[in-house]
Amino acid sequence: MIAALLAQPTPDPSPTVGADCSADALCQQVFDWTGIPWLAESSFWIFVKPLRILLIFAIALLIRWILHRTIKRLVRTSTNTSVPTILKPLRERIPSAPADPTAVVPERRRQRAEAIGSVLRSTVTAVVFAIAGLLILSELNFNLAPLIASAGIAGVALGFGAQSLVKDVLSGIFMLLEDQYGVGDTVDLGEATGVVEAVGLRITTVRDGRGVLWYIRNGEIIRVGNKSQGWAMVIIDMPIGFAGVEEATSVMRAAAASVAEDADLAANLVEPPDVLGVEQITVDGAVIRTIVKTTADGQFEVGRELRRRLTEALDEAGITARIAATRMYPRPAAPNGEGDTRGGAT
Missing domain, CATH: 1.10.287 (Helix Hairpins)
Incomplete structure (x- = not known):
């Protein structure tokens, strides 16, 4: 009998899944579809x-x-x-x-x-x-707790080690938001004065009048003088020596009026030029001030043209010659003490 039982083939065990999988609807559904226990238990x-x-x-x-x-x-x-x-x-x-x-x-x-x-x-x-x-x-x-804690410590260390970088970036962001200057503006940043060629979050690039390219960190800029926003005021002080003030003022007003009437300069003028009068008195005589309100882009062109016309008008009126006649230059001492060693007119 025992030999007969041993001779019978051993049946294969039917696949089953654990109790946890049986309680999981997805696991049980995958097992019903595939009949593979490990696939069902790993379905999640x-x-x-x-x-x-x-x-x-x-x-x-x-x-x-x-x-x-x-x-x-x-x-x-x-x-x-x-x-x-x-x-x-x-x-x-x-x-x-x-x-x-x-x-x-x-x-x-x-x-x-x-x-x-x-x-x-x-x-x-x-x-x-x-x-x-x-x-x-x-x-x-x-476990995100150690990761977040490590990130916080790393952030604090980076903040202490890169304070200048953070300062530069924050200054660059506020500079952009407030529109303090932009590419093409003529600015005075203290050490560097010139035209802005590039604006970044950390660096501002300025080329000065001699062609030198300056790289300025935004965090180091504590003041900005922008000559290209809104309008500009051109101020010209012309010496007239001891010539008649009324005569010189009349001549200069005529020259300033010709600038206001120039069609090529009209687009750059916000207000016509105005000769204010005597600004100061020096040892060489009176100085008369002329001002003109221009656009930001046209201030240099208008200023150069106004100076040229004022100079020519004073020269044509003979006032320039009278300025030169009043200047005194020291004369060299005569040899052996001979002659007059006082200064004289030239």
């Missing part, structure tokens, strides 16, 4: 986890797309009259600010808005994908 990691990770990534892409689209729309509306306050230059946010005859042109505002939009898009991308990365690590059962 094989099917659910990848789907959750893909869903997090897809939501991150969607949020990034929505925010980028909003920023691009904000940039596109920057040249319209209804510009958001954040994109308006600082002087335009003041309700009582007077109307500027040469307000910021749309092209300048568009360039500034695009620079700000580029920074915002980069920031949005970094923040959205950083959060998505943390959520994905959480789905993979990583």
